[in-house]
Amino acid sequence: MTDGAEDDTGGRKRLGVREIAKRVGVAPMTVSRALSNPEMVSPETRARILEAIEQAGFVPNRLASSMKGNGRMIGTVVPPLINSGIADQVQGMSDECHESGYSMLLVQGEFTQEAEERAIRNLLGWRPAGMILQSFVQSEAARALLANSSAPVVEISEIKGRKPIDMVVGISNFETAYAMTMHLAAKGYKRIGFVSTPIHGNDRLQQRRTGYHAALTELGIPNHDNMEVEVPITAQGGAEALVTLTSRHKDIDAIFFSSDTLAIGAVQECHRRGWAVPGRIAIAGYGDMDLAAQLFPPLTTVKVNRYEMGRRAVRQLLARLGGNAKVPTITSLGFEIVDRESA
Amino acid sequence: MTDGAEDDTGGRKRLGVREIAKRVGVAPMTVSRALSNPEMVSPETRARILEAIEQAGFVPNRLASSMKGNGRMIGTVVPPLINSGIADQVQGMSDECHESGYSMLLVQGEFTQEAEERAIRNLLGWRPAGMILQSFVQSEAARALLANSSAPVVEISEIKGRKPIDMVVGISNFETAYAMTMHLAAKGYKRIGFVSTPIHGNDRLQQRRTGYHAALTELGIPNHDNMEVEVPITAQGGAEALVTLTSRHKDIDAIFFSSDTLAIGAVQECHRRGWAVPGRIAIAGYGDMDLAAQLFPPLTTVKVNRYEMGRRAVRQLLARLGGNAKVPTITSLGFEIVDRESA
DNA sequence: AACGCTTATGGTTCCGGTACCATTTTTGTT
């Protein structure tokens, strides 16, 4: 074929620092420096090198740099993005990464211990400079893999309880749920239900439920197990949970959902039935997603700044990589009970 | 420190195929083969090698393989995840990637030409086996970079119009918007407004608007520019657009939103004002997100299978990488007008 | 003019898996 070549430069030579160096008439090392330590190269030489690079359309091979230990890649494991508000976090991580010249390797999913191990093994194969783990069930094997690798680890998770692998960024899910339950009680609700997505293996949810229980206990309200329901993380799940709980307990007056998505679904179901919110039943969510404030009626919810959480996780990792030994092990972000009209 | 070593294996030797080979008493090459071409190694040798690998906690360095051209990484560029339904697509891409042993490098953002070029350059530095681009403004520089790299490219985008770089997976945004507008007209609506997020530089939105225009023209309804509004992609944006359009045009009877998020925000605003939907005004969305079906009233919308779109994009890339020359250049996914009660 | 010190540049080797080719062992055929 005729090789739609652009200009005369195009002998089909392998394009690398060596080739650029040859064209400019310097050593490969000088080209390398012009890219990663510009101040070590004289302005004139640098200009000529950059010009040649531009001209040749040369893109430095980051795999090669990485092999020399200068990797600028971060491996991340996150829960499914759909409906969970995780998208905000990923955006935060992504933004922070790219502002610092790092690339983000992403694995997402709901994992069994075995799948989790595979996912982490895959990521570690790329020898990332650091890892950020979010949906992490903590198999022993995975812990060992991470320990063997030299990569610092930030977990985005519950900040209480379980011993962290390395660093943790997150909130106290216990506190948030405790606070919301107390808040509902303070507003006069006495029979408060709790709805979440499947709790098994998810310590964030476990902590929230425990916070809910603790508040009830403190309030002198007995914990009835059948005031709790688990449903899939969909609006329909929320609607179904509402139906289940209200038909089980005629006198239930408030429901605390572990996710805004569920709460919003429940509010829609109330509209369908012509139930006033919070007249017939009060509804509270978790996450303060964009729609929460705009919902009719506006949703009372727990506000967590997920975007910031993502950014912080990356920043913490980079701080550690930057040699700052004084990086805190645990960073706790605040939360806020946003009292709107749904409860 | 005391080096909490586990077992005797742990002389602090660099861990690589060479080290494993030494321990097993074979050549490095044989270890490599045991991992990537198991059938080329006798079952007994293989077993001993795998055992040693397991025992040592060895994770093969994928950077090194990649440098020999066996890269299993895909670079992706997607629009912001928040509120846009893109999350489904990313999930689809991620799932398909991991099922095939590929890793996914993710960049997300709303790009200027310059930022886009930087993002693509960053990704190409990793020498990905392929690229999937979604928010792509098509600077000349970026095109050149991609052409220079040997990576096949799949664009997830409008399938009409602009010349594709390589392969395209997507829908005809024109068709979808045309169909929805016609659908609204068929239901008797005569004054149909159009609301989208900022259109500039987004050819998917441009195509939708053009489809809307085409339908109006065919219906003999004049296009009034002030029947169109652009707002940010938030529920609040949708609410504001509703207010703007209805106060501008007392007789407007339907609004077609370019995103479910906007439409849902508008429906909430209607509730707030006590307006019946579709009695006072009909509302249609785009995307069929989870909540659409559960909304009160259920949202009429354009259903696009974004998850599948993500999967297809990856599959198409892998098919090409698998040497299948007969991979189609353009894959068009279907869509569906979901007629519910909001319009 | 001679010395020390900074700055600019070059040469070589390595990171770790694997392509390529060479060599040995096993199996099958007449």
Added chain:
DNA sequence: AACAAAAATGGTACCGGAACCATAAGCGTT
């Protein structure tokens, strides 16, 4: 038994930056 063909394994070089050390040039000081 003799030889072809297949299967299993080994040795070496390479991908492309960059660390490390060596060398050369520039410049101020006594």
